[in-house]
Amino acid sequence: MKKLVRMDDLQVFVTTVEAGSFSAAARQLDISPALASGAVQRLERSLGIRLFVRSTRKLRLSDDGQRYLPHARQVLDALTEGEMALEHGREEIAGPLRLSMPSDLGRNVLLPLLDEFQAAHPRIELQLRFSDQIADFFSDRLDAGIRYGQLADSSLVSLPLAPGNRRILCAAPAYIARHGAPSTPEDLGQHNCLRYMMGELTHERWNFHTPQGVKAVVVAGDRTSDDADVVRRWAVAGLGVVYKSQLDVRDDLRAGRLLELFPREWGQPTPLQMVCAHRQSLTPLVQQLRAFLLQRLERLTSD
Structure with missing residues (x-):
């Protein structure tokens, strides 16, 4: 049965590879060369493999050592990330x-x-x-x-x-009572569509993901604003049809101030x-x- 691998032995192994020798690794880790060599030997016994091919002049990784090195680095990186996460968790959010x-x-x-x-x-x-x-x-x-x-x-x-x-096409009950509800994207040409603008660009091309594919319609209306909150308020007041983010109109839909006109899955992903x-x-x-x-x-x- 293999013994458990010690994290400090892994660190010595990786440092030895990067430094090129036990003595250089020992200097970096502030331990003796004998301790560095002993740590690698203990790791080799735990794994049941030879990590280095040793000679009097040179220390090089074995084939098993080459295969094991990226995994050893991954374990040490994960340990470092975990310590950083704990440290961040102790930091006061201020x-x-x-x-x-x-x-x-x-x-x-x-x-x-x-x-x-x-x-x-x-x-x-x-x-x-x-x-x-x-x-x-x-x-x-x-x-x-x-x-x-x-x-x-x-x-x-x-x-x-x-x-x-997603976006949701909706209108107030009062608007629907006066003008009816569109049943297809093409029907929007007969409705007052409330639009918003960003800079000089007016968002008047509305896309719908229907079962027949994506349908794009250019809409028109008598109100446009660069404030999306104003556009939603116009819709709640019954002044037209609006194509808004689900998050923006969620409360209005739940309260009945607005009614959803098309199936939810038709809405443009937003x-x-x-x-x-x-x-x-x-x-x-x-x-x-x-x-x-x-x-x-x-x-x-x-x-």
């Missing part, structure tokens, strides 16, 4: 948290969740920016942004928050994600916020 988010989602969905997160970590200083425009992470000094859709800038880091989120400027932005604070939001938003999109 300091400024600068976030950018869409207007409608931010005010009506994320704000109460962020209040809950701050209550659990009272030393956080929230700095929130509500905007439907694309944020500049560098000039605005943001820690993270929360955005719908796919990233145009591939240099940014994207972490899923609600990957299964994943929600947390975006950071680079990997170094993924501080323990940002990572804990992401884990918290991922759990809460999963509940909101699953019902």
Whole structure:
């Protein structure tokens, strides 16, 4: 029966490979050459193999040693990562948290969740920016942004928050009572469609994933805004049809203020994600916020 492998023996083995000799490894690890050699011999006995081919002039890895080396490194890397995770877990979550988010989602969905997160970590200083425009992470000094859709800038880091989120076509009961409900995407040409804009671009091309394939229709209406919250409020007031994220209209649907017009699976996929400027932005604070939001938003999109 093989003995259990000791982590310190693994460390000596990997350091010896990298340093090229027992004496050089011993100097790096601040132990004697005899202890270094003994650690490798103990590891060889535990594994039942020869890790090195020894000669008076040279120390080289055996074939078994070559095969075992990447696994030894993987074990040591995993141990280091585990220690770092524990260290991060002991760090107090505190300091400024600068976030950018869409207007409608931010005010009506994320704000109460962020209040809950701050209550659990009272030393956080929230700095929130509500905007439907694309944020500049560098000039605005943001820690993270929360955005719908796919990233145009591939240099940014994207972490899923609600990957299964979709758009929902809906209208208020009062609007449907006056104008009826569309039954196909083509019917939207007969309806007042409430649209939003980003910069100079108006989102008036609506895509639907029907059983017959993706259908794109260009819609029109008498109201357009660069604030998605305003567009939703117009819909609740019975002024037209709106094509909004499931997360944005969830509460309105549950309360009956809006009614879903097409099957849920027809909606255009609209994943929600947390975006950071680079990997170094993924501080323990940002990572804990992401884990918290991922759990809460999963509940909101699953019902």
